[in-house]
Amino acid sequence: MNDSRDRFGRWIDCLLDPSRSPGDQRQAAQEWCEWGLDLLGVDENELATRPDAFSADCRLPIGKAISPLGAARCVREYRRTAVFLQAMDAALRCARKRFPGERIHVLEAGCGPLAPLALPFALRYPPDEVIFSLLDLHPIAIEGTRRMARELGVRESVRGYLAADATTIQFSEPDRPHVIACEVLLRALKSEPQVAATRNLAPQLRRGGIFLPERIDVDAGLFDQAKWTRALTSPMKEGEEGLSPIQELGRVFGLDASAVNELQPRGAGRFAATAVNVPPHDPERTPLHLFTRIRVFGDHRLGDFDSSLNLPERVKYPAALAVKGGLVEFYYEVSADPGLRLVGLTASGSNR
Numbered sequence: 049m050n051d052s053r054d055r056f057g058r059w060i061d062c063l064l065d066p067s068r069s070p071g072d073q074r075q076a077a078q079e080w081c082e083w084g085l086d087l088l089g090v091d092e093n094e095l096a097t098r099p100d101a102f103s104a105d106c107r108l109p110i111g112k113a114i115s116p117l118g119a120a121r122c123v124r125e126y127r128r129t130a131v132f133l134q135a136m137d138a139a140l141r142c143a144r145k146r147f148p149g150e151r152i153h154v155l156e157a158g159c160g161p162l163a164p165l166a167l168p169f170a171l172r173y174p175p176d177e178v179i180f181s182l183l184d185l186h187p188i189a190i191e192g193t194r195r196m197a198r199e200l201g202v203r204e205s206v207r208g209y210l211a212a213d214a215t216t217i218q219f220s221e222p223d224r225p226h227v228i229a230c231e232v233l234l235r236a237l238k239s240e241p242q243v244a245a246t247r248n249l250a251p252q253l254r255r256g257g258i259f260l261p262e263r264i265d266v267d268a269g270l271f272d273q274a275k276w277t278r279a280l281t282s283p284m285k286e287g288e289e290g291l292s293p294i295q296e297l298g299r300v301f302g303l304d305a306s307a308v309n310e311l312q313p314r315g316a317g318r319f320a321a322t323a324v325n326v327p328p329h330d331p332e333r334t335p336l337h338l339f340t341r342i343r344v345f346g347d348h349r350l351g352d353f354d355s356s357l358n359l360p361e362r363v364k365y366p367a368a369l370a371v372k373g374g375l376v377e378f379y380y381e382v383s384a385d386p387g388l389r390l391v392g393l394t395a396s397g398s399n400r
C-alpha cells in the first residue's frame with residue numbers, strides 16, 4: 049500500500065469510529081485537509097494575500113458556490129465530517145442490501161477538491177461493487193479530485209468527473225445514481241443552494257435510492273446565549289430541562305429529500321414556511337433564532353452546536369414583536385441569496 053493510501057485509510061478509520069475521542073477525530077480531519085491542500089500545491093497563507101481561482105466563491109442565481117479552498121476547509125469541521133462519513137458508510141451498506149447484485153453508483157454533488165464523501169469509500173469498495181461520480185461547479189475543484197483519485201490509486205472507481213451545476217444537471221435513465229450525497233449547505237439553509245440542489249437531484253435517484261442529508265429542519269426558538277455559556281461550564285443534570293438555553297417555538301421549514309415535490313410554492317422562487325407564535329421576550333437576553341437540525345441518514349444526525357451548520361442564526365425583526373409577542377410568518381426564497389425571510393407578523397391582540 050502506498051504511503052498516502054495508508055495514512056488516508058487511518059484518518060478515515062478514525063472518523064468512522066464513533067468511539068474515537070473528539071481530539072483524535074479533530075487531528076485526523078486536520079491532517080486529511082492539510083495533506084489534500086499540500087498535494088494540490090495550495091499554500092493557504094499565500095492565498096490569503098494573493099487570492100486566485102482556488103479561493104474565489106462563485107455567485108449563482110440560486111446561491112453561492114463556495115470556493116474550492118473553502119470547500120476543502122470544510123473537512124476540518126471534524127464533527128460534521130465524521131457524522132457525514134458515518135452516515136455515508138451506513139447508506140452504502142443499506143444500498144448494497146436494497147440493490148443486491150447491482151453495482152452501486154454514488155454521486156457526490158458539490159464535492160469540492162477533496163471529494164470527502166466519495167473517495168474514502170472508493171478506497172473501501174472495489175470498483176465492480178461501488179462506483180463514484182464527482183460533481184462540482186468549479187472546474188478547478190474537479191481537477192483537484194482527479195489528482196486525489198490518482199494519488200490514492202482509485203481512478204478506476206471514478207465513473208465521471210462532472211464540472212456542472214447540481215441545481216440543473218439531468219441524468220439519463222442508466223446514469224441515475226443509487227446514492228447521492230450533497231452538502232451545499234449553510235445554517236438555516238441560507239446563502240448556499242441546498243434547497244435548489246435537493247429539488248433537482250433527489251427526484252433523479254434510482255427508485256429506492258438514498259439521498260444524504262435525508263432531512264434538514266429549521267426550527268425557531270428564543271435563545272439565551274448567557275445560559276448556554278453557563279451550561280458549557282456546568283452541564284445540565286437530569287430533570288434540569290427548564291434550564292435549557294433554548295425555548296422551542298416550533299418548526300419553520302423542513303427539507304425532506306424524499307418529499308421535495310411537496311414543498312408548497314408561494315409565488316415565483318418562493319416556498320411556504322410555517323408561522324410560529326412568539327411570546328413577548330427580552331430581545332437582548334433571549335432573541336429569536338433559527339436552529340438547524342440535520343438527519344444525515346438514519347440515526348446519524350447533526351444537532352445544535354455540533355458544527356457551524358448547526359449554530360443558531362439570529363433573526364432580524366421589529367422591536368414590537370419582542371414587546372407584545374405575535375405570530376411570525378416566514379417564506380423560503382430560492383434566489384442569488386437564498387434563505388428564510390420574515391414576511392410579516394401579527395402582533396398579539398391585533399386583528400390584522
Ligand SMILES: C[S@@+](CC[C@H](N)C(=O)[O-])C[C@H]1O[C@@H](n2cnc3c(N)ncnc32)[C@H](O)[C@@H]1O
Pocket residue numbers: 108112113114115116118119120122123132156157158159160161163164165183184185186189212213214215231232233241245
Ligand atoms: C460546503 S462545500 C462541501 C464539500 C464537500 N462535499 C464536503 O462535504 O466537505 C460545497 C461545495 O459545493 C459546491 N457547489 C455549490 N453549489 C453548487 C452547484 N450549484 N453545483 C455544483 N456544485 C456546487 C461548491 O463549489 C463547494 O465545492
